[in-house]
Amino acid sequence: MKRAVLMTTIVALGVIQGTRAEPQAAQCSSFYISEINLVSTADGEAGHVQTFVGFGPSKEEAEKSALGWCSHIRFDLETCLNSDRLTARNSPSDGGDAALHLKYMKAVARITGCS
Template identity: 65%
Template sequence: MKAVSFGALGLGLLGLSAEVLAAPCSSYYISEVTVVSAVDTEAGRVQTFVGFGASREEAEKNALGSCSHIQLDLQTCIDSDRLLARNAPSDEPLGSLHMKYAKAVKRITGCD
């Protein structure tokens, strides 16, 4: 049985400036880190950590930050499955990130 837990979506977003908050939602980037436990007693345990940002680097930093600060060491987070895409439905091939997190990006960032 897989248990999915979502990391702190808004970690690192509290310091966003007013100019960034007024940005269009499609200008934000979404980064997703998925960690599958290798420990036998937790086989099948999946954790997903998500970060948003005005740049690719910021989104990646926020996702890796929430992953490493909540439970895991940074190297484990870096070595895990990661996806990064812009929050725009037209961006392929990772448009699925937009579909999964578009509402969360808007709610958390206040974007237009």
């Protein structure tokens, strides 16, 4: 029996208010990125993957943003908390978690105006 995987990506990026109006933009590496991957197997045949992303000036803010988007869209908070989660600083020099930086560095810079 063939198993199909249906992937849906929902990328929700929170906007940090006021960053564009500041005379000197914050360093992009000072932002944190949090990603939640939620897999639903309700139909028994295919996995439905949704990705929620948040970012902020601290690890806690980034996680809160991603959890907020996840629970707001369709799921309860407990489901979001028990999903695959990853949070890292937006810096390639931070070692093993550079994958988030590579995936979202342009979005962070575009939305926050960081340099």
